[in-house]
Amino acid sequence: xxxxxxxxxxxxxxIVMCLSTMGVFIHNISVLxxxxxxxxxxxxxxxxxxxxxxxxxxxxxxxxxxxxxxxxIFSPSGASILSIKGxxxxxxxxxxxxxxxxxxxxxxxxxxxxxxxxxxxxxxxGLVQWKIPYEVAFMTxxxxxxxxxxxxxxxxxxxxxxxxxxxxxxxxLKKKIQIYSYIFTPIVAGTFIKSQKxxxxxxxxxxxxxxxxxxxxxxxxxxxxxxxxxxxxLLTIAVIIVSSLYC
Amino acid sequence: xxxxxxxxxxxxxxxxxxxxxxxxxxxxTSLTLFQNEFTAVTGPNGSGKTTLGKLIVGIVKPDCGSxxxxxxxxxxxxxxxxxxxxxxxxxxxxxxxxxxxxxxxISFPMEIRGIPKEKIKEKVDEMLETFSLTHLEGxxxxxxxxxxxxxxxxxxxxxxxxxxxxxxxxxxxLDAERKKDLSELISNLQDKxxxxxxxxxxxxxxxxxxxxxxxxSGGKIIDDSR
Numbered sequence: 001x002x003x004x005x006x007x008x009x010x011x012x013x014x015i016v017m018c019l020s021t022m023g024v025f026i027h028n029i030s031v032l033x034x035x036x037x038x039x040x041x042x043x044x045x046x047x048x049x050x051x052x053x054x055x056x057x058x059x060x061x062x063x064x065x066x067x068x069x070x071x072x073i074f075s076p077s078g079a080s081i082l083s084i085k086g087x088x089x090x091x092x093x094x095x096x097x098x099x100x101x102x103x104x105x106x107x108x109x110x111x112x113x114x115x116x117x118x119x120x121x122x123x124x125x126g127l128v129q130w131k132i133p134y135e136v137a138f139m140t141x142x143x144x145x146x147x148x149x150x151x152x153x154x155x156x157x158x159x160x161x162x163x164x165x166x167x168x169x170x171x172x173l174k175k176k177i178q179i180y181s182y183i184f185t186p187i188v189a190g191t192f193i194k195s196q197k198x199x200x201x202x203x204x205x206x207x208x209x210x211x212x213x214x215x216x217x218x219x220x221x222x223x224x225x226x227x228x229x230x231x232x233x234l235l236t237i238a239v240i241i242v243s244s245l246y247c
Numbered sequence: 248x249x250x251x252x253x254x255x256x257x258x259x260x261x262x263x264x265x266x267x268x269x270x271x272x273x274x275x276t277s278l279t280l281f282q283n284e285f286t287a288v289t290g291p292n293g294s295g296k297t298t299l300g301k302l303i304v305g306i307v308k309p310d311c312g313s314x315x316x317x318x319x320x321x322x323x324x325x326x327x328x329x330x331x332x333x334x335x336x337x338x339x340x341x342x343x344x345x346x347x348x349x350x351x352x353i354s355f356p357m358e359i360r361g362i363p364k365e366k367i368k369e370k371v372d373e374m375l376e377t378f379s380l381t382h383l384e385g386x387x388x389x390x391x392x393x394x395x396x397x398x399x400x401x402x403x404x405x406x407x408x409x410x411x412x413x414x415x416x417x418x419x420x421l422d423a424e425r426k427k428d429l430s431e432l433i434s435n436l437q438d439k440x441x442x443x444x445x446x447x448x449x450x451x452x453x454x455x456x457x458x459x460x461x462x463x464s465g466g467k468i469i470d471d472s473r
Contacts, residue, residue, distance in 0.1 A: 157342055160337060161356075162325070164404070168325075170327070182346065189341070189389045
């Protein structure tokens with residue numbers, strides 16, 4: 001058996017793209033559930049700590065559930081499950097749409113966890129060797145690198161705003177939205193300050209001084225990598241076609 | 248201000264805390280803090296000073312033992328409730344400035360809580376005056392100097408009238424003049440009877456104000472002297 005971590009990072013990227021594409025294009029609830037299971041399986045095989053990642057993103061799961069319920073309420077169809085004074089709140093069709101939405105978002109989250117099994121440096125190198133401009137690849141890696149910093153800043157800001165005596169649980173939704181808009185002010189201002197400092201630091205280290213860059217790290221695709229890429233793309237196309245024809 | 252000068256304001260009993268998958272940052276620590284005292288917390292990097300500060304304010308909750316603010320366990324309190332009793336100044340004041348406008352920065356939590364406009368205006372004017380911010384009113388908050396941002400952050404916290412104030416490394420990045428301003432501000436707060444915990448490496452600053460100095464090492468209190 002081929003160990004997932006030995007595969008080229010580009011293979012992982014292709015697999016993630018295939019799974020996410022299937023998640024977006026397929027509308028059948030059972031097929032989507034199957035894709036979600038495959039995504040879980042792939043993440044486990046690649047050595048991603050998928051349960052830890054899901055646990056870390058618990059708040060997103062609540063958001064998924066909230067969006068699914070909203071979807072269910074605002075896109076009613078089929079038999080009514082719950083109605084208040086004759087107005088259908090929850091319908092079979094709405095509930096199904098909500099579940100599809102939840103499955104779709106879970107596929108994206110779980111499949112993306114596969115990318116945590118490789119380093120950002122390798123991902124950049126893979127993209128550069130695929131002729132993606134280095135600047136674009138570098139920006140992508142910077143964005144990934146700074147994500148945990150932004151998450152920490154957001155947590156701190158949320159804590160700080162509550163410590164001003166604001167009880168988030170007790171205030172109405174309208175004011176809650178207003179508070180979240182306040183939280184983005186220090187985050188956005190901080191992002192500008194950080195990017196200014198970072199660009200200055202990069203200039204002093206001669207970033208883009210020469211048009212071409214050489215790299216000590218060079219990725220070489222093996223036969224197994226090509227096999228996985230071909231198989232993933234073919235399977236994705238097949239599943240999408242079959243699902244659109246028969247489901 | 249609340250009059251609790253003779254009773255413990257914050258009480259930690261055998262409190263321990265560790266971050267997920269990490270070693271204990273704070274080990275079975277007991278500590279009583281009074282409102283009429285200025286307590287300095289010092290110690291080497293990584294000794295747990297900031298975590299102790301966050302435990303005191305309830306930003307992190309103890310894994311075992313308890314932390315009580317005015318006899319209420321922080322586990323049972325929301326951060327909103329805690330914020331009305333204990334203020335917390337982050338090491339980087341930029342993380343706790345939310346508005347582009349200085350006046351709005353101080354007023355918006357009161358507006359959200361539904362306090363009448365006249366009272367808010369009165370309070371904001373008082374804070375701007377006390378913290379020498381009136382002349383900066385037209386300047387966007389993010390364009391202020393570090394010292395000014397810190398004063399604004401302190402004003403925004405103290406507008407809630409907390410009886411206790413925790414500051415994390417307040418002298419970092421301040422020049423001698425700004426440090427002197429901060430010292431004066433702290434002396435004023437001491438005169439008003441606000442209890443304080445200041446986490447700092449700045450020994451001359453600590454010596455100038457502290458009634459009590461706690462030294463941490465490896466998550467344990469190794470010295471507690473008055």
